[in-house]
Amino acid sequence: MxxxxxxxxxxxxxxxxxxxxxxxxxxxxxxxxxxxxxxxxxxxxxxxxxxxxxxxxxxxxxxxxxxxxxxxxxxxxxxxxxxxxxxxxxxxxxxxxxxxxxxxxxxxxxxxxxxxxxxxxxxxxxxxxxxxxxxxQPPSRYLALIKEILPHSHTVSLLYSDYSDNFYQQLHQAATQQQLQVNGQKVSNENDIYSALDNAVQNGDVLLAIPDPNIYNRRTIKTIFLTSYQDEIPIIGFSDSYTTAGAVSSLHSTIxxxxxxxxxxxxxxxxNGKTLPASSYPRYFHISTNSKVANSLSITLDEPSTLKKIIK
Amino acid sequence: MKYALYLLLMLPVPLLSTPAIAFEDREELYFDEEIPVVLTSSRLKQPITEAPTAMTIIDRKKIEQLGVREIAALFQLVPGMIVGFKSGNWPVVTYHGMSDQYSRRMQILIDGRAVYLPDVGGPDWSSLPLVIDDIERIEITRGSNAATYGSNSFLGIINIITRHSSKSKGQFFSYTRGENEIERLVARHGGTFGNLDYRITLEDEESNYYDAPQHFQSSQILTFRADYQINNRDYLMYQSGYTDKTGMDRQSRIIFPSTTKRYFHQFEWFQTISPENELKLQLYYSNLKNLTFYKGRIPSGIINIEDNAYIQRYDVEAQYTFSPIKRLRAVMGISSRQDKLKSPMGFSTDSTIKIATHRLFSTLEFRASPVWLIHFGTMFEAHDSMAKKLSPRVAVNYKITESETIRLSVSRAYRAPLAFEKQANRQIVIGPQTHTLFAIEPGVNVEAEEGTTIDLGYIIKARGTPYTLDFRFYHEKLRQLITPYGWLPAGNSTLAIGFDNYSNATIRGFESSIEYTTRNFNALLTYSYTDINYQHFGGTSTPYVYADSAPKYKTSLLLAKQLESGLTISGTYHYIDEFLWLGIGDEVESYDRLDLRISAKVNINRNNASVAVVMQNVFTDDHYGFNQDYRFTQRLYMTFAMEFH
Structure with missing residues (x-):
C-alpha cells in the first residue's frame, strides 16, 4: 500500500x-x-x-x-x-x-x-x-572467452610488433595463470607477417587478433583471415566488424x-576529493559471435548473452 | 626447358614498398567498419558432418606430403578412386571404375570452371593450365551431385580450389630433377597494389620414360590470378592460364606425337550484400587446340594421319545466396554454356558442332533443429545432347551426439552423351582404302545415362580431438549406360565402334577413411570395397566388362611425421586389387605401392629453403599404368625449393 x-x-x-x-x-x-x-x-x-x-x-x-x-x-x-x-x-x-x-x-x-x-x-x-x-579488453578476458568457446585449446597464437609488445607480455602472464600457452610471433615489418602467420596458425589452436595497425590493416587482413581459416584456426577479434569479417567471436566495448x-x-x-582512480580496462563490454564461421569450423557456440554471464 | 630463361626474368621483381603506417588513428580500429567480409558464405567450407554428400578433402599439407608431380596422382588416396597412366602424359582418374582412357563419368572443376571436355570427356589432366603448387585444396564429392553441379556430375566431382593471390606473396622457386629425365621448374611471384593482390606462376616440365619407349612429355604453363577488393561489398577475381604441351605416346606399333595448346580467361564478381546475402557472377572462356599425328606401320599399310581438334567454351553463371528465414540458407542460380567443337577427323565434317546447356538450380539447407539438417537440391537442365532433365537430391544429416553424425541421401543424376558418343564418325585412309573406326550405327539415338544413388554415411568428428572417421555405404543404380560396341558398316571390311545405351549396372560398396592428425603427425587410412553388377542388352559384343572395371578392394595409408629438426618424413602405401581398364586398357594385376618422401626445411630470417627426395614405387612392384604399353616403374626425384618475401 x-x-x-x-x-x-x-x-x-x-x-x-x-x-x-x-x-x-x-x-x-x-x-x-x-x-x-x-x-x-x-x-x-x-x-x-x-x-x-x-x-x-x-x-x-x-x-x-x-x-x-x-x-x-x-x-x-x-x-x-x-x-x-x-x-x-x-x-x-x-x-x-x-x-x-x-x-x-x-x-x-x-x-x-x-x-x-x-x-x-x-x-x-x-x-x-x-x-x-x-x-x-584485458588479456584475461580474452583468455576466458577462449577457454569457454574453444575448450580444447592449449596454445593461443598472437602476432605482435614493437608497438604491441606490452600486450604480449601481459597476455603471457595471464595465460600462465590460466594454464594456457602463448605462441607469440613478433613481426618487424609488413613482409614478415606472412611467415609469422604461418608459424602462428601451424603452432596454435586459436589466433588472437589485436588492434595493432602494424599487423592488422586493410592490406593484410584478408590474408590473415584466409590463412587461419584454411588451417581451421579460429580468430578471436576485437570489434563487431571483425566478427562480421570472419572472426568466430569478438570482445568489444561500445561507446x-x-x-x-x-x-x-x-x-x-x-x-574522492578530486582524485582519479587508476587506469583500467573497460568494465562493460559486449560479445559478438559468428555462428556461420563457427559452424564451418565445427565449433559449438553459446548465445552471446549466455557467454556474457560466464565471462567477466 | 626452353622457357627456363624467362623464369630468371621473374625473380628479381622487387616487392612493392611498404608504406609507413599512420599511428594517429589506431583507436579507430575498434570502431572501424571499413573491413570487408572475408569469410563470405561462398568461401566457407561445409564441414563434412554437414555436407549432403560424402566428401574427401585434400589440403595443401597433404599435397606436400604426397610429394607427387602430377595433379591426377593426388587422387590415389581417395577411397574408391583409381588413377592410371595411359602414358606418362595421359593420366586417367576414375571413381568406381567404369572407365576407359577417357574417364567420362566425373565432373572436374577448377575454381568453379568446368574443365570436362565436351568431345571425348575427361579433363586431359596433363594439359590443364594449372600448377600443382597453386592449389589450395581439393574437395572431392564421392557420389553424384548433379543437383549442384549439373549433368556429368555422375559418379563423383573433383573441385580444385586455387590459392587466393594474397596468400602467395613474395617469390617462390622450385626445381625438380630425377630419373626418367624428369625436370621441372616452377617460379612464382605474388604482390600487391593497394587493394589488388596478384600472382603469376610459370611451370616448365619435362619427362621422358625410357622404360616405356617413346613416352615423352614437355609442357609449359603460365597462370595469372588477380583478386581485387573494390570496396567492402564488391570483390573481383580474374584468372587466366596458358598451357603449351608436347607429348609422345605409343600404342602397339603406332606412335602419336601431339601438341596441345590450351588457355582460359575467367572473371568472378562477388557482391556481399550482407553476411547472409551474396551475389556471384561468373564468366569464363576456354580454348583448346590439339594436333595429333598418327604414324606407324600396320599389316595393311602405313598410317600417317593428322588429327585436329578445336574446342571452345563460353560460360556465364549467376548465383545468389541468401537466408530468407532464420535457419534456412538458400542458393539459387542460373547458367548458360555454349560449347563449340571442330574435329574434321573425329566427326568427318569441317563444320563446327555447337552444344548449348542452360541450367536453373537451387539448393536449400534447412536447420530444423540443432541436430537435424535437411538439404534439398534440384537442377533443371536443357542440354542440346539430351532431353530436358530434372536432377533432384534430398539429404538428411542427424547429429546423434556432439561428435557423431549420420547422413542419408537420395539423388538422381544424368550424364549427357558426349559429342563423340552422339555423332562420332571417324575414318582413316590407309592406302586406297577408307576405314571407318568409330561411327554411330544408323538409327541409333544415344540418350542420357541415368543414375540413382542412395548413400548412408556415418561420421565421427569433434573439434579438439585428433580423430576423424568417415564411413559410407552406397547403392548406385545406373541405367542406359553408353557402351561402345562393334558393328559392320556397309561397304566396310572391318568392324566399326559405335555407341548406344546398351548397359545397366549396379554398384554397391563401402568406403571408409580414418584420420588421426596432430600438429606434427598425420595418419590417414582409406579403404574401399566396390562391387559392380551389370548387364548388356541386345547381345552385341563389347569388351566393356564393367564388373571388372574397379578393384574390389583398395587400401591406402598416408603417414607423415614432422620432426623438430625441420625434417618431414612421409610415406604413402597403396594396395590395389586386380581390375580392368576398359577400352584399349588392360587388366592390371593387384599391386602394392609404397612412395616415400623425406624433406628438410630451413627458415632463414623468415625466408625458407627446402629440399625433398621422393622415391615412388619403392617395392618395385611394377604394374601397368593403363595397358601394356606403359609400366609404372620405380622413380626417384629431388626437389629444391625456396620461398622469400
Missing part, C-alpha cells in the same frame, strides 16, 4: 530530475552556473558524431547518477587557446591517443581522463592526475559502455 508521503517523495524526485535535465540542457548552451558545478572539457581530435554520442551518453549517465556538471566540447586544435581564456576546468576528458599525446606535451595541470585509448602500446603516464579508460564507465569515473572524482 502506497502512503501519501511516499507518493510525495516520488513526485518530488520526478520534479528534481526534470530540473536536472533542464540544467543539463542549459549547460550544453554554455550558460554559466553555480561555482560548485564540476566543469569538464571534452577534447577530441575533431567534433565527430562519435564524440557527440559519447558526450551525450555520458551526460545521460550523469543525470541518472544525479550529478550536476558543466561540459564544454572542443576540437584539440582550439582547446589550448580556449584554455588560456578560461583555465578553471576541473577535469579534462581526452578523447583518443592523439589528444592524450598533445596534453602530455603541453601539460595543463588539470586532472585528465583519457578515453578511447588503447592499452596496447600505452606507457604509464608520468603525469600526476592522469588516468585512462582503455578501449581494449555507451565507455560512457557508463566515464560517468562512474567522474562520480568517483567528485566523491
Amino acid at each position: 502506497t502512503t501519501f508521503s511516499q507518493q510525495t517523495h516520488t513526485t518530488m524526485m520526478r520534479i528534481i530530475r526534470h530540473i536536472l535535465v533542464v540544467i543539463c540542457l542549459l549547460m550544453h548552451h554554455h550558460v554559466s552556473l553555480a561555482d560548485d558545478t564540476l566543469k569538464i572539457a571534452f577534447v577530441g581530435k575533431s567534433e565527430s558524431k562519435k564524440q557527440q554520442d559519447l558526450i551525450k551518453q555520458t551526460q545521460q549517465e550523469l543525470q541518472r547518477k544525479q550529478l550536476l556538471v558543466h561540459a564544454d566540447t572542443y576540437a584539440s586544435d582550439v582547446f589550448f587557446k580556449a584554455l588560456k581564456k578560461d583555465p578553471d576546468y576541473d577535469l579534462i576528458v581526452a578523447i583518443g591517443s592523439k589528444v592524450t599525446q598533445q596534453l602530455r606535451r603541453q601539460p595543463t595541470g588539470i586532472p585528465t581522463v583519457s578515453i578511447f585509448i588503447s592499452s596496447i602500446g600505452y606507457k604509464n603516464d608520468p603525469l600526476p592526475q592522469h588516468t585512462a579508460i582503455f578501449i581494449d 555507451s559502455d565507455i560512457s557508463k564507465q566515464l560517468a562512474e569515473t567522474i562520480v568517483y572524482f567528485t566523491q
Whole structure:
C-alpha cells in the first residue's frame, strides 16, 4: 500500500530530475552556473558524431547518477587557446591517443581522463592526475572467452610488433595463470607477417587478433583471415566488424559502455576529493559471435548473452 | 626447358614498398567498419558432418606430403578412386571404375570452371593450365551431385580450389630433377597494389620414360590470378592460364606425337550484400587446340594421319545466396554454356558442332533443429545432347551426439552423351582404302545415362580431438549406360565402334577413411570395397566388362611425421586389387605401392629453403599404368625449393 508521503517523495524526485535535465540542457548552451558545478572539457581530435554520442551518453549517465556538471566540447586544435581564456576546468576528458599525446606535451595541470585509448602500446603516464579508460579488453578476458568457446585449446597464437609488445607480455602472464600457452610471433615489418602467420596458425589452436595497425590493416587482413581459416584456426577479434569479417567471436566495448564507465569515473572524482582512480580496462563490454564461421569450423557456440554471464 | 630463361626474368621483381603506417588513428580500429567480409558464405567450407554428400578433402599439407608431380596422382588416396597412366602424359582418374582412357563419368572443376571436355570427356589432366603448387585444396564429392553441379556430375566431382593471390606473396622457386629425365621448374611471384593482390606462376616440365619407349612429355604453363577488393561489398577475381604441351605416346606399333595448346580467361564478381546475402557472377572462356599425328606401320599399310581438334567454351553463371528465414540458407542460380567443337577427323565434317546447356538450380539447407539438417537440391537442365532433365537430391544429416553424425541421401543424376558418343564418325585412309573406326550405327539415338544413388554415411568428428572417421555405404543404380560396341558398316571390311545405351549396372560398396592428425603427425587410412553388377542388352559384343572395371578392394595409408629438426618424413602405401581398364586398357594385376618422401626445411630470417627426395614405387612392384604399353616403374626425384618475401 502506497502512503501519501511516499507518493510525495516520488513526485518530488520526478520534479528534481526534470530540473536536472533542464540544467543539463542549459549547460550544453554554455550558460554559466553555480561555482560548485564540476566543469569538464571534452577534447577530441575533431567534433565527430562519435564524440557527440559519447558526450551525450555520458551526460545521460550523469543525470541518472544525479550529478550536476558543466561540459564544454572542443576540437584539440582550439582547446589550448580556449584554455588560456578560461583555465578553471576541473577535469579534462581526452578523447583518443592523439589528444592524450598533445596534453602530455603541453601539460595543463588539470586532472585528465583519457578515453578511447588503447592499452596496447600505452606507457604509464608520468603525469600526476592522469588516468585512462582503455578501449581494449584485458588479456584475461580474452583468455576466458577462449577457454569457454574453444575448450580444447592449449596454445593461443598472437602476432605482435614493437608497438604491441606490452600486450604480449601481459597476455603471457595471464595465460600462465590460466594454464594456457602463448605462441607469440613478433613481426618487424609488413613482409614478415606472412611467415609469422604461418608459424602462428601451424603452432596454435586459436589466433588472437589485436588492434595493432602494424599487423592488422586493410592490406593484410584478408590474408590473415584466409590463412587461419584454411588451417581451421579460429580468430578471436576485437570489434563487431571483425566478427562480421570472419572472426568466430569478438570482445568489444561500445561507446555507451565507455560512457557508463566515464560517468562512474567522474562520480568517483567528485566523491574522492578530486582524485582519479587508476587506469583500467573497460568494465562493460559486449560479445559478438559468428555462428556461420563457427559452424564451418565445427565449433559449438553459446548465445552471446549466455557467454556474457560466464565471462567477466 | 626452353622457357627456363624467362623464369630468371621473374625473380628479381622487387616487392612493392611498404608504406609507413599512420599511428594517429589506431583507436579507430575498434570502431572501424571499413573491413570487408572475408569469410563470405561462398568461401566457407561445409564441414563434412554437414555436407549432403560424402566428401574427401585434400589440403595443401597433404599435397606436400604426397610429394607427387602430377595433379591426377593426388587422387590415389581417395577411397574408391583409381588413377592410371595411359602414358606418362595421359593420366586417367576414375571413381568406381567404369572407365576407359577417357574417364567420362566425373565432373572436374577448377575454381568453379568446368574443365570436362565436351568431345571425348575427361579433363586431359596433363594439359590443364594449372600448377600443382597453386592449389589450395581439393574437395572431392564421392557420389553424384548433379543437383549442384549439373549433368556429368555422375559418379563423383573433383573441385580444385586455387590459392587466393594474397596468400602467395613474395617469390617462390622450385626445381625438380630425377630419373626418367624428369625436370621441372616452377617460379612464382605474388604482390600487391593497394587493394589488388596478384600472382603469376610459370611451370616448365619435362619427362621422358625410357622404360616405356617413346613416352615423352614437355609442357609449359603460365597462370595469372588477380583478386581485387573494390570496396567492402564488391570483390573481383580474374584468372587466366596458358598451357603449351608436347607429348609422345605409343600404342602397339603406332606412335602419336601431339601438341596441345590450351588457355582460359575467367572473371568472378562477388557482391556481399550482407553476411547472409551474396551475389556471384561468373564468366569464363576456354580454348583448346590439339594436333595429333598418327604414324606407324600396320599389316595393311602405313598410317600417317593428322588429327585436329578445336574446342571452345563460353560460360556465364549467376548465383545468389541468401537466408530468407532464420535457419534456412538458400542458393539459387542460373547458367548458360555454349560449347563449340571442330574435329574434321573425329566427326568427318569441317563444320563446327555447337552444344548449348542452360541450367536453373537451387539448393536449400534447412536447420530444423540443432541436430537435424535437411538439404534439398534440384537442377533443371536443357542440354542440346539430351532431353530436358530434372536432377533432384534430398539429404538428411542427424547429429546423434556432439561428435557423431549420420547422413542419408537420395539423388538422381544424368550424364549427357558426349559429342563423340552422339555423332562420332571417324575414318582413316590407309592406302586406297577408307576405314571407318568409330561411327554411330544408323538409327541409333544415344540418350542420357541415368543414375540413382542412395548413400548412408556415418561420421565421427569433434573439434579438439585428433580423430576423424568417415564411413559410407552406397547403392548406385545406373541405367542406359553408353557402351561402345562393334558393328559392320556397309561397304566396310572391318568392324566399326559405335555407341548406344546398351548397359545397366549396379554398384554397391563401402568406403571408409580414418584420420588421426596432430600438429606434427598425420595418419590417414582409406579403404574401399566396390562391387559392380551389370548387364548388356541386345547381345552385341563389347569388351566393356564393367564388373571388372574397379578393384574390389583398395587400401591406402598416408603417414607423415614432422620432426623438430625441420625434417618431414612421409610415406604413402597403396594396395590395389586386380581390375580392368576398359577400352584399349588392360587388366592390371593387384599391386602394392609404397612412395616415400623425406624433406628438410630451413627458415632463414623468415625466408625458407627446402629440399625433398621422393622415391615412388619403392617395392618395385611394377604394374601397368593403363595397358601394356606403359609400366609404372620405380622413380626417384629431388626437389629444391625456396620461398622469400
